[in-house]
Amino acid sequence: MTADKNVKEEQIAYAKLLDWGMKIGLIFLILTFIVYLTGILSPQIPISELPKYWKMKAHDYLVSAGIHPGWAWLNLITKGDFLNFVPVAFLGALTVLCYIRILPIFLKKRDFAYFIFALIECLILILAASGLLKAGGH
Amino acid sequence: MKIRYVMVLVLLIFSLFSYSFAFAETTASNQDAVPWWIWPLILFIATFILGILAVLGGVGGGVLFVPIIGGFFPFNMDFVRGAGLFVALAGALAAGPGLLKRGFADLRLAMPLALIASASAIIGAMIGLALPSNVVNTALGLTILMIVAIMLLAKKSEYPEVKKADALSQALRINGIYHEISTDKEIEWKIHRTPQALFLFIAIGIMAGMFGLGAGWANVPVLNLLMGAPLKVSVATSKFLLSITDTSAAWIYLNNGAVLPMIVVPSIIGIMLGLVVGVRILAKTKPKVVRYIVIAMLLFAGLRALLKGLGIWK
Numbered sequence A: 001m002t003a004d005k006n007v008k009e010e011q012i013a014y015a016k017l018l019d020w021g022m023k024i025g026l027i028f029l030i031l032t033f034i035v036y037l038t039g040i041l042s043p044q045i046p047i048s049e050l051p052k053y054w055k056m057k058a059h060d061y062l063v064s065a066g067i068h069p070g071w072a073w074l075n076l077i078t079k080g081d082f083l084n085f086v087p088v089a090f091l092g093a094l095t096v097l098c099y100i101r102i103l104p105i106f107l108k109k110r111d112f113a114y115f116i117f118a119l120i121e122c123l124i125l126i127l128a129a130s131g132l133l134k135a136g137g138h
Numbered sequence B: 001m002k003i004r005y006v007m008v009l010v011l012l013i014f015s016l017f018s019y020s021f022a023f024a025e026t027t028a029s030n031q032d033a034v035p036w037w038i039w040p041l042i043l044f045i046a047t048f049i050l051g052i053l054a055v056l057g058g059v060g061g062g063v064l065f066v067p068i069i070g071g072f073f074p075f076n077m078d079f080v081r082g083a084g085l086f087v088a089l090a091g092a093l094a095a096g097p098g099l100l101k102r103g104f105a106d107l108r109l110a111m112p113l114a115l116i117a118s119a120s121a122i123i124g125a126m127i128g129l130a131l132p133s134n135v136v137n138t139a140l141g142l143t144i145l146m147i148v149a150i151m152l153l154a155k156k157s158e159y160p161e162v163k164k165a166d167a168l169s170q171a172l173r174i175n176g177i178y179h180e181i182s183t184d185k186e187i188e189w190k191i192h193r194t195p196q197a198l199f200l201f202i203a204i205g206i207m208a209g210m211f212g213l214g215a216g217w218a219n220v221p222v223l224n225l226l227m228g229a230p231l232k233v234s235v236a237t238s239k240f241l242l243s244i245t246d247t248s249a250a251w252i253y254l255n256n257g258a259v260l261p262m263i264v265v266p267s268i269i270g271i272m273l274g275l276v277v278g279v280r281i282l283a284k285t286k287p288k289v290v291r292y293i294v295i296a297m298l299l300f301a302g303l304r305a306l307l308k309g310l311g312i313w314k
Helices: A009-038 A047-053 A058-065 A070-076 A085-108 A112-130 B003-029 B038-057 B061-072 B077-102 B107-130 B133-153 B167-171 B194-211 B216-226 B231-255 B261-284 B289-309
Strands: B175-180 B185-190
Touching (some): A085 B231, B038 B261, B077 B133, B107 B194, B133 B194, B167 B194, B194 B231
């Protein structure tokens, strides 16, 4: 798709990276789910036990299944179910990557207001992704 | 598309929900009665149909997903909201590149609003995960009923009149030009009331994070009716905005265990396929009745969530 002539440089750069990232993320999401369903890699939580867990609140599920919150899932990516977290997390990280991509463009244009907006947005999204913010417990 | 096909689609989805509801009752009494794979399969079919109806009804997939799946499937609301955010996020990420390249979505318009909304969505997600299920369901039910009212009552303006851009939007150079294909004209636009909109996006972000809903139902009226952006720019920028707002909330759900691949992945794939089919159908025809069917479904799902939360209809 060719970009409209009125569209600004940073917007096109953002769109191009988003386009590639989304396609890669979706393909990997489907592939890892096939790995999960076919049992090529055994899951951490047996699939037949899922109905027991998906009725629980998230916090109770973590406690009951002995799974740690935050990025602890990285230790489990050799398991079929947690392998799916890789493309899911990639889709979650895509916006940050797009923002990082446009930071130097704003700087080059000396558009400091939007450079700061983009920088703060990156920090907000990184904070959300960091796992430092704990919720739940009921 | 003839009305009878739409009716078949709607009948199919209602059959699925009554079927899943009956199954949910069965599993409550006998865990082994239903094989585990039935649920992801029904979920996939249901989200596929929701994807088609979302496009034809002019709403986001996320807003349909959470109340309907939450109301009629046996999943805890935490997982439904986690999946709802990723469903809305995937839809927004997929639509984003095309909307940005064509100039319908505007990055300069979206960025300040996204900053406020994404920070608020984190707070909303943390509140949502901390609240007991009955409170979440009650609040969700009320929110869905409010969305129904907005959908029925809110007017839209193709090209709102903005006599003078406000000082903040002028300072940030939030304005643009896009090519309107239907009239083959260049449409210039500017906005006003930016501070008020920024304030409203605090509430929009909190609600998006708390309920796992896409927030297009709120974004579009604020962008179009309050800020005065053309309807096409409002709809496209709203869709793009979701990719940023929902990202922050989605991470909170992911990091707090509210994401199960067996719920999230079939939902994303189902709704994405549904959106693709929906867009193809939309290219040929757009039966107005679908919008009212979608509103009726939302009304029903909203009442279900409310009554579930209040303990009247468990």
